[in-house]
Amino acid sequence: MKEKIDVLISEKEVDQRIRALGAKISEDYAGKEVHLICVLKGGVFFMCELAKRISVPVSMDFMSVSSYGDGTTSSGVVKIAKDLDESLEGKDVLIVEDIIDSGRTLSYLMEILEARNPKSMKLCTLLDKPDRRVVKGVEVDYLGFEIPDEFVVGYGLDYAQKYRNLPYIGVISVEE
Secondary structure (H helix, E strand, O other): OEEEEEEEEOHHHHHHHHHHHHHHHHHHOOOOOEEEEEEEOOHHHHHHHHHHOOOOOEEEEEEEEEOOOOOOOOOOOOEEEEOOOOOOOOOEEEEEEEEEOOOHHHHHHHHHHHOOOOOEEEEEEEEEOHHHOOOOOOOOOEEEEEOOOOOEEEOOEOEOOEOOOOOOEEEEEEEO
16 A cells, blocks of 8 residues: 655644644633643644643643544544543643544543533644534634545644654545
8 A cells, every 4th residue: 555645734834823822822821720631642742832832831641532543534432541640620621632523532531521620621623624523512712723524644643653753734645
């Protein structure tokens, strides 16, 4: 199989948008601390860059949740592979995701986390594919880019665990 990647969003565009998101989050959380929850593995690149651009105190935790496996479409079954290390009680929580597709994973995750009594909980995603949404009620508070229904890689997003390290967002096509 041969894989071809075409740039959808350049490294410069991604960087500029993350700076803008960091500024907006800093403004919204002025005088507060924000607890970032990274959804692994894809969200780690985005969260690290975002955290560097937030000017209020930041703490971080990590959770591994998946509904993909090695495929290119959501299986619909959400699994928690790694839970949080810290309590969310009374914290201003910002979930940081790489991409929202069907909405199943985030809907499930937000329901679980809401039960842990955070002071507030908001959602930040680098990419959103609203055309793929099958679960209603997943509201994005901080959005990087809305993208078409294409399979994308780079900036933490992978195809069979490859291409996460690309500094841009690319559309991948796989040829036999």
